[in-house]
Amino acid sequence: MNQPIPTKNLETLIQNELIVPSTTDNQKYFFRSLNYLGSKLRMLDTIGEVITELSPEGGVVADLFAGSGAVSRFLSQNRVVVSADIQEYSRVICSALLNPSQNIDTTRFVDKCQTSNFYLDLRTACSDVFRYELESIDLAVNGLPSQLCEFLEEASLLKSRSENYKNCSARLEQALKSSHEKLIKLGCEEKSFATATLYFGGVYFSFEQTAAIDAILNEIESAKPADRDTLMAALLGTISNAVNTVGKQFAQPIQPRMANGLPKKGIVSKAKKDREINIFQSFTEMLKKYSEMESSGFPHSALRMDYSDALDKLPKNTSVVYADPPYTRDHYSRFYHVLETICLRDSPAISQTKVDGKLQFSRGLYREQRHQSPFCIRSQAPSAFTTLFEKVANIGASLVLSYSPHVVREGEHPRVMTIDDLTSLARNHFRTIYTVCPGEFKHNKLNSRANSFEQKLHGEVLIICKN
Structure with missing residues (x-):
């Protein structure tokens, strides 16, 4: 596994450090369910290695903010997984990836x-x-x-x-x-x-x-x-x-x-x-x-609920929590509303915008009631992370936190919290904190000229917190 990188001056180190990602023979547990912004497919090996080191005996792992389910699916091959996300489309996908039905004609x-x-x-x-x-x-x-x-x-x-x-x-x-x-x-x-x-x-x-x-x-x-x-x-x-x-x-x-x-x-x-x-x-x-997907046979579960409520419901033998919260509104505010409406099959009110003084439907036909995570709201993020750190520590589990650092450039929305902010809060609840850089890979670009930011080396690092 890659050696831990000191948190001090990490943003500077990341710009210069080049680490080649590992590979795996377990390709059957790699599954791309969606065209998903910020997908973790390319860092699954590293996530798996870190979690195995933290919990070698295979305790339950929780995948918070589970999204497209790539991490849940990968980890499910050798341990019980509890996935959680506040969106119904994510619960559906994770449920299918963790416990696929093999009886469908x-x-x-x-x-x-x-x-x-x-x-x-x-x-x-x-x-x-x-x-x-x-x-x-x-x-x-x-x-x-x-x-x-x-x-x-x-x-x-x-x-x-x-x-x-x-x-x-x-x-x-x-x-x-x-x-x-x-x-x-x-x-x-x-x-x-x-x-x-x-x-x-x-x-x-x-x-x-x-x-x-x-x-x-x-x-x-x-x-x-x-x-x-x-x-x-x-x-x-x-x-x-x-x-x-x-x-x-x-x-x-x-x-x-x-x-x-x-x-x-x-x-x-x-x-x-x-x-x-x-x-x-x-x-x-x-x-x-x-339907042809292999299942590990473990009693996995997929929850649709807020991260804080999910942490309250985790089994007592949960040993590691993996968390990948949104850090900026660019990535998560509107990108999956169609999938959510299709899953719920409801009749949502459409949000409206004012054009030339008159209200009209939003061009994207967004649901009026769309969830916005406190992790990407500057005024709410510190409290949300404090809750995350405190609850994970209280259940005696280690935390693996994904973070995407970058240098802010013109036209970009900065991360609502820096890596130093996060580690400072984490130290109130964990004795040991270090970071792992999964390798030289890049996140997907957002797909409009205004938001098509330069792809960064090391689009993600893992912050490890344990007691």
């Missing part, structure tokens, strides 16, 4: 989705907007992109109706109105039967894709309870791969035009490529990966 399930009356009804209801979208893409491919640009900007059933179709051409308005009225007659709006189509069709996905997503969701609801998390996790992975945005994130819908109103270079080919992804085919491939 993939071909039969997908066939039920494709032949269901519900799917056929959705396709019929949305036929007008289906045709309009295909026409827009065909025109764009043949050198006339303006209709596609308008479609990408305005073709939201909820948003366009809320704004009385003020930015829509007459033909787009007719297609959207017709489809929306037919969906209402089916009862889809009041009963949340077409969540993907109503909230995200046209904006993040093609309407053909959202009809398939809703058909799969409908069948998941009637599936056996033991199979639902595996089915839903496979759908989330499918959605993550299919979404028509830059970087496959959900922070912002794609913007098809430049500031001068002209179409962006490559916008037509990207829209066509993403929107032609076959949801049923992609879902079939993803579900097979989950």
Whole structure:
């Protein structure tokens, strides 16, 4: 394992230190569930080595802020894992990674989705907007992109109706109105039967894709309870791969035009490529990966709850807590709201922004009630970390804390706490504190020009706290 690095002047040392990451033969426990910002896939070996050193006899390990579940899955091969995250999409994925259902007949399930009356009804209801979208893409491919640009900007059933179709051409308005009225007659709006189509069709996905997503969701609801998390996790992975945005994130819908109103270079080919992804085919491939996944047989669990509540519920033989809280709002404020809404299949109010003195739906169609972690709010972070340190120490466990240090440059949001701030707080609860640098790797960039920060060497270090 890499030798501990003194915490003193760590930010300076990190800029110069080059350590090659280790490798592993346990590739079957590496699993990429989502296009996830800040994924830990490249540092799993180091995390595993550190935790094994802290707890060689294999005590329970807790994975707080579990996100896409990569760490939980990797650690589950040789010890009991309790994963926890306040987001439902994370609980679903971690549940599927830790305890995958291996009793699903993939071909039969997908066939039920494709032949269901519900799917056929959705396709019929949305036929007008289906045709309009295909026409827009065909025109764009043949050198006339303006209709596609308008479609990408305005073709939201909820948003366009809320704004009385003020930015829509007459033909787009007719297609959207017709489809929306037919969906209402089916009862889809009041009963949340077409969540993907109503909230995200046209904006993040093609309407053909959202009809398939809703058909799969409908069948998941009637599936056996033991199979639902595996089915839903496979759908989330499918959605993550299919979404028509830059970087496959959900922070912002794609913007098809430049500031001068002209179409962006490559916008037509990207829209066509993403929107032609076959949801049923992609879902079939993803579900097979989950269904064929090996399980270690340990009694793992996945919790949906706040980190503090999760710490109160950990078993007494928990020996290590791994924590990867968000340190800056750039990374976590809006990037997974679509997945959360798909998982909950509810009818959330959409947040609004003021433009020219008038309120209108946020361009990203964000949920009004979105969780923002206290760890990325400057005024709340010290108290949140104090709670984390205190509760981990009180249960007699060691803490492995992921941290992403960097030098602040123009346009960046700094970490709300420095590594010196963190170690100072940790010393109130732990006798031994040191750091490990997992190697020369870099985090994903955020995917807009304003936020596309230079990738840093050593995008992550581990702060080890033990008594």
